[in-house]
Amino acid sequence: MSDLSSQYLQKSKKHILLIGVLSIITLIFAVYSMGTGSSSNLGFWSTLKIILGLQEGSNVQNAIIWELRFPRILMAIVGGTALATAGALMQGALGNPLVSPLTLGVASGAALGAALAIVLGWTFIDNSDLTIVLNAFLFSLLVVFIIIQLGNMRSISPESYILVGIAITFISGAVVSTLQYFATDAQLSALAHWSFGSLSRPKIENAVFISFILVILLPTALMWSWDLNALSMGGDEFAISTGVDPVRIRKNILVLSALMTSVVIAFTGLIGFVGLAAPHMSRIFVGNDFRKLIPCSAVLGSFLMLFADTLGRTLFAPVVIPVGIMLSVIGGPFFMYLLLKKSGGKY
Numbered sequence: 117m118s119d120l121s122s123q124y125l126q127k128s129k130k131h132i133l134l135i136g137v138l139s140i141i142t143l144i145f146a147v148y149s150m151g152t153g154s155s156s157n158l159g160f161w162s163t164l165k166i167i168l169g170l171q172e173g174s175n176v177q178n179a180i181i182w183e184l185r186f187p188r189i190l191m192a193i194v195g196g197t198a199l200a201t202a203g204a205l206m207q208g209a210l211g212n213p214l215v216s217p218l219t220l221g222v223a224s225g226a227a228l229g230a231a232l233a234i235v236l237g238w239t240f241i242d243n244s245d246l247t248i249v250l251n252a253f254l255f256s257l258l259v260v261f262i263i264i265q266l267g268n269m270r271s272i273s274p275e276s277y278i279l280v281g282i283a284i285t286f287i288s289g290a291v292v293s294t295l296q297y298f299a300t301d302a303q304l305s306a307l308a309h310w311s312f313g314s315l316s317r318p319k320i321e322n323a324v325f326i327s328f329i330l331v332i333l334l335p336t337a338l339m340w341s342w343d344l345n346a347l348s349m350g351g352d353e354f355a356i357s358t359g360v361d362p363v364r365i366r367k368n369i370l371v372l373s374a375l376m377t378s379v380v381i382a383f384t385g386l387i388g389f390v391g392l393a394a395p396h397m398s399r400i401f402v403g404n405d406f407r408k409l410i411p412c413s414a415v416l417g418s419f420l421m422l423f424a425d426t427l428g429r430t431l432f433a434p435v436v437i438p439v440g441i442m443l444s445v446i447g448g449p450f451f452m453y454l455l456l457k458k459s460g461g462k463y
Contacts, residue, residue: 263277
């Protein structure tokens, strides 16, 4: 075996070990988060023993852990995983590091659906618990349909997807702003609360449903890592020479990413930072190989979401700051620090 091959294998083992360590840290922090909050601090070891059945918790402790905090923790993990994976896929498919799951207009479509449900009462189902969620999801799927139609056009370029996403964002934003202008104070408050991005709304069955969807979609995302490597190494011409159809794979990846994004933000509201930052941070740790970049982004995304939500629940307790706000506040400066440290001030 050549020295180059040996160095590559050694580096790959280090990257896999790093991803494993990050996964363990995320699980440990999840246990800590389940025992920490404004209502009661149970302690890490007590929480772990109750979770594993080694200690009998009181009725109050069991209610706090399993009914209040566990759905929130599970939603943070699966939501962060989905958004970060979608971000890595989209950045690879479009060859643009500034792309995020919100760039294609999926989030703006969801916001339009939520605004129509809140302000006009225009819904597809007469159920107060599912009205906003279903509207947000269906209107985000409308954006997915537009993406599919774009993918069927052979002459479409990667930049066109981004430009269409920007156009959808502006159109949806204009309609939402018009609705806000005519909304009552209560409707404005409800719409603002949805737009913050929060993990308090989804119930345990919602988190389990999203987990099930994610288990189905993630293997497909990993299966396309070779195609993404071909696109990132030499563009469309090189990808074609290796047997990859750039137009088809780009359409499939963008549809998959949009579905991952829409199924999460329909329940949580707008959360945008994870999908942009987690893939960038992962590149700093494991490089540009999508076989490792996708899993690392998923783990980092879940940790970022979990950390931000835990900090938002405890920093100004009993006031809970929505996770979307906390991600922007703590993640932005940290993300900038990592980029400047890695590149010496140049990116």
